Amino acid sequence: MTHYKKSLVWFRRDLRDYDHAALYEALKSAEEVFCLFVFDTEILDQLQDKADRRVEFIWESLQELKAALQSHGGDLIVLNGLARELVVQEAIKLGVEAVFSNRDYEPNAVARDADVAEKLAKNNIDFHQFKDQVLFEKDEVLTQQGKPYGVFTPYKNAHLKMLDDFVLQAYPVDQYLQHLARYQAPPLPSMAEIGFTNTNLSQMKLPTGMSGGLALFEDFKERMQHYQDARNFPAVKGPSYLSVHLRFGTISIRHLAKTAKNMGGAGAETWLNELIWRDFYFQILYHHPKLALGKAYKAEFDGLPFPNDRTLFEAWCKGETGYPLIDAAMRQLNQTGYMHNRLRMVVASFLVKDLLIDWRWGERYFEEKLIDFDLSANNGGWQWAASTGCDAQPWFRIFNPITQSEKFDGKGKFIRKYVPEIAALSDKEIHAPWLMSSIRQEELNMLIGKNYPAPIVDHATQRNLALDLYKNGSQTLME
């Protein structure tokens, strides 16, 4: 790396000051390093709801990052505006010779970064990007023929083979912190100043920032060995709840993977697999940017004639389908911005194969609501459920919302939390309340169709319609 007098680190989805590739490389190669984050209006202007949990998560995490950099003698400049302009302007203003950032793989980000690189080059400022948010880069895990994988299992095997101590090594940022530029940046703009209002994030008890990420991981480490068994039951504290921290880089992926790998055992291996799924979908999106444009991975499924009934869609969104597990899951999403992973699969299958609604509608709704939303993983998950994706489930594989409920929330604990109006039903009744006799309904003062919706569709009927739709609707390519 060339030696620089002054450099700038542009933080994006890597909001931490340890084990940070770009920050490390910048500090190592320059005498004075400035730090910048931009609330990018190109992204924020698209958010309809100005009470957005993600923006608040970022905001809180930035506060901590700024304080941490200050405690090391530096500071964090936080701006609000068009990132592709502001980064260049700020670099010129500060008189830096280079800008450092970590690579982002979403098509919009790739385009933005190419633009920034070009503008910087015109001003004779270098632009360096690094691998940081993934374990392996888009082109590091390839088949024997040098092509990207499209199936998870062989990808995972190749990935695991390469996952050694060198890859998992932390960047020792703290060795070079004395190279942080001594300057004082303006205070963080308030939520109001960037055009947003506060959400109920603090009530959700979701710890933010680096400290939040590490605290969650400390807690999860003790549960990791049980992950394999616990992860499927939404009423059980099984997952790590780190997805949002991975999204914004308030935790280091290398630190997580290294810990899991060293721990070993079935639970840690299963969890490590989930981290590898994340890498898998990043590289899939990079190699297939059409996925970001609403295209199916499998082109023959691009034009499936979904009826797309708006009333059914709205019932799904609100959690008023009459299927308790579906409703509980959707209400969890609406109330907290999070949904248990098992339930993401169940509600996705229900939307597509019971309500016969285009998976893109569900994908968009998740994009709006999920605090841990990530384009690649969200698209991958939806296309998996809709059977249109790479390595997706076969189209005739359809979840039964009642069976799933009995299997994974047998005692109805999760359902009762989010659908309290049916809390009084027995463990048996709660999965399909419409089967209760009218006498029983009156006894509980819980009339189906009045106090809780009757099922908006019949699963057996819709299942057959879905099978027909997929059988007849896929386009066979002409010879």
Next chain:
DNA sequence: TGAAATGTTGGGGCG
């Protein structure tokens, strides 16, 4: 990281 339909087997009730 399914579920339904269909097929097979075997125990027990019963004439």
Next chain:
DNA sequence: ACGCCCCAACATTTC
């Protein structure tokens, strides 16, 4: 004792 039927339990195939 035996054959027959029923059906649960399990296995296989089909979607």
